[in-house]
Amino acid sequence: MIRHEFVRDGVSFATDAVVDENSFLVSVDGIEFRFVLRGTGRYRLSVDGHRIAIAAVRVRDRYLVDINGHQLEFRDPSSDTIAAAGGSAGAGDQIFAPMPGKVVKLLVSEGDDVEVGQPLIIVEAMKMENQVRAGAAGRVASITVAAGDQVDTESPLIRLDLVPESDQN
Amino acid sequence: MFSTILVANRSEIAVRVINGCRTLGIRSVSVYSDADVNAKHRHYADESIHIGAAAPSESYLNIERIIAAACEAGAQAIHPGYGFLSENPAFAEACRDAGIAFIGPSAASMRLMGNKVASRKAMADAGVPLTPGMQSASSDLDLYRTEAERIGYPVMIKAAAGGGGKGMRVVDEPKDLAGAVEAAQREALNAFGDSSVYMEKFIARPRHIEFQIMADQHGNVVHLFERECSIQRRHQKIIEETPSVALTESLRAEMGESAVAVARAANYVNAGTVEFLLDTDGSYYFLEMNTRLQVEHPITEMVTGIDLVAEQIRIAAGEELSPAVRQAHQRGHAIECRIYAEDGENGFLPATGTIALYSEPVGPGIRVDSGVEAGAEIGIDYDPIMAKLIVHAGSRDDAIGKMITALKEFHILGVQTSRRFMIDCLEHAEFRAGNTFTSFISDHMLTRPVVADEMIQAGAAAASLAALAAAHHARLSTGEGSNQPLTPWQTIGAWQIGSSISHEATS
Known part of the structure; x- marks a missing residue:
């Protein structure tokens, strides 16, 4: 056996x-x-x-x-x-690119409050625009890409300061 | 008849066209870019010519290099496949100027149908029913607001030069209108090099019904019945079938006559497809005409028994429509599932990777049109379609059952696909009942059946076999294991993990 x-x-x-x-x-x-x-x-x-x-x-x-x-x-x-697999797109405080492509547009700015599911950034791959959404509510702490940037799968895009669980109700 | 044809495309459609050439005994020449040095279509043709770098503008969209390749190979005709240069009138003209037959319609027909606004006007003049909407492209947001109020929400923004779901946006409420127009303009500019968009009424519960047209150079135009392509994600078809359950004999005849009228109004020659939206009350509206061979053409081939590529070649060589085309009838039911490199479990995001295992299903009435093999690298340079799975059976129910089995036996590992998503669609009671509207996925597929625990446990058990196989082959390569007990690998034969012999070609 x-x-x-x-x-x-x-x-x-x-x-x-x-x-x-x-x-x-x-x-x-x-x-x-x-x-x-x-x-x-x-x-x-x-x-x-x-x-x-x-x-x-x-x-x-x-x-x-x-x-x-x-x-x-x-x-x-x-x-x-x-250990590295923890950061699927949009699940936690760090938002990663879900696929290789080009950043077309940023929909939020640093300091913005965002809700769960809110579109944050548009990444174009294979001529289709794909919205990357927030996996949790929070405030945009930092944005590490600009429109026109090429990104790879798992490239960091945006970091959120998450709203603590107790504040969400 | 031509003796050599150059296929100006790649992947599954290049392979399909090469097969059509072989049927007629014509030598085929494929072209390939730096990204396709090891691609299936390169080696499948009788001759292949390198045309440039991976970027489409350097290779598959480069008219000059493709014409030069055709001249070098002594080709008398070029088949453009779909996508790339297939609907580019400048390419058709460049072929003509080089004395090479273009297997498709005239540049003038393409130019008319390629402009969605001009074609709508021409079709309205020809008496073909149209969806209410703007008469011309505009970037004036105030015009969009007033027109949207007049025709009523929801409305759809579409690229004037568009197709394939690119540059399309549905708007439910006035507040989203401006953002949607901008996004559609950006997508249209990137995809087609032209940011012109327009707007029309969005039909809430339509079916997508299209008619296959065949027209020769002698004025004969016929239709080869419908295809229903209502199962779409992000306006991109993934499952197509024929016949459509929604058409009665009289509606089929009426829509077919409209499709023929569209082709005649465009002075159309060769294979083309007239797309309609069918409303629940039986009224239908002209959407657009695709001036090329369609991705989903195989289902028409299955129910009519006609080789559309061979017919295209005959038409381009000046022959009249064959008796088989003129007397075509529908026999049985056919379904196609598109196998894209995309993650069907994660919003259809484009998937990349190397195909670690590839094995096609086989059996009566099962056809695979494929452009990939084991070991193929799927990148982001080109359209993500890898293969098309097509089944044919005596009835719709049998075709659905056959397709579900074939999808389960189509094994692809290393690159995500939407096979399980499509199985869930086909197993859904509403699909079985024929309630296939373009909203099917958003209506029924947002929640999916959970994967049974036992299926995951069986998967873990299978993972242990992959581990055992890897260990077995590692032992073989180090010369150990001669004193080990007999295992299935030795009993059955010398299969080697990572080799490409698991590819069972059915073309």
Whole structure:
């Protein structure tokens, strides 16, 4: 039996795999899944009396799984890149660019109070304008880009001073 | 007939056109930029010519270099695909001046239809029904305010040179009008190099119905029935089907006649598409005519059995419409899902990355038009479409079921797609019932079914297999493992993670 541990969206999974000549039996939290190999990274999985086609590959420290049209990403919990994954676009006090592109327009200025969901900045990628919105209410503390700047995924755009929870009601 | 055709495009549509050339026994020549040195379309053609840097203006939009490539390759005709130069009248003229046939309409037809304001006027004169709105482009905000009051909110701001959802804005209330006009002007300027916009009434619950037109150089014009493309996100189609459940035989005939009238009024030759909005009461309005092969043309091919690209080539070579086109009828039901590099779980943001695993579904009535392979890098230089999945079945219900299965068996890892989003659309009761309006996504898809815990646990189990596979191949490469017990990798064969042999081509 071979044990692995994975993390997805802050949830941990421990898997125990048994490998024989023709198939894999993997248990996760007491539930067993049986797979057969069908090609490079491709498997058939038995669930509810059906065999479904799935795919799974490791890309550096990421484990990518394609199952019923879902593209799930797991990470190795020992990997150091997890700490950096906390800043998804607009979720916290630091707003990051969600994709590579060009800053078209700033919709707020430093010192402005913003509400949850308020558009802050317009980034153009692939000729489409995309609004980056505030993930929480707060005050614009600093803006690190200007109109015309090229930005990359996860480039810092704006930092907010968040409104404390107790002030929001 | 031509013996060599240059395909002035990239990715899936270049591959599709090359297939059409092969059907007719014509040699194909592809062009490629620095970003596409390893692209599928480059190596798929019989010959390929490098035309410049990644920026479209240096390569796929560069008329001079494409004409030079066509001359170098001895091509007698150029197929422009869709996007890029396909609706650029200057390109059609440059082809003519170089003595090369342009597989498409005349520059004059393109010029008329490329200007949404001029084309509306011409179509009104031809008796084609139009949506109420401004008669010409304007940047006068006061005019927008008074016109919006006259035709009533909601209104839509559109780019005069537009298409593809760029430079479009819906405005529900007067206070948002000025901001929307500015944003639409900016987008229009960036996308088309022309900031002109205009405004028309926004129909609240429309369907998007379009008719495929085929016209030869001898005055014959026919339509090849409708496509319904109501499932759109940000005014960009993602799921298309034919026939539309909303058309009766008499409405189909009436709209088809209008579409033919549009083509005749534009002196149209070759393949084109006339787009209409269909209101719930059965009234319909001319939107625009796309003067090129459409992204979603395969569903028309599936239900009519006609190879539209081959027909385009025959028309450009001066042949009359074939009997198959003149006597076409609809058989069964076809659906297309567009596989974009975009995050369907996160507001359809453009996605980038390297395709780590790519495996296409196969089976009766399943077609994949694809421009990518395992190992392809998806950047932000070009349109994010990677592939189109098309299914054909005897009935709409069967086509939906087949499409859901095919989407689940279309495996792409390393670049986000909207496959699960489209499965959720197709499984929705309102889609099944045929209640497909252009507001479908905002009406029904803002909340999505949660991913079942067991699906995520199965995913974690699969992740452990990826870890085992990686460890197995690491052992192989260091020469260890000869005394290990037999595993499925040894039993089944020497599949190597990261190789591109998992690509099952179906073109």
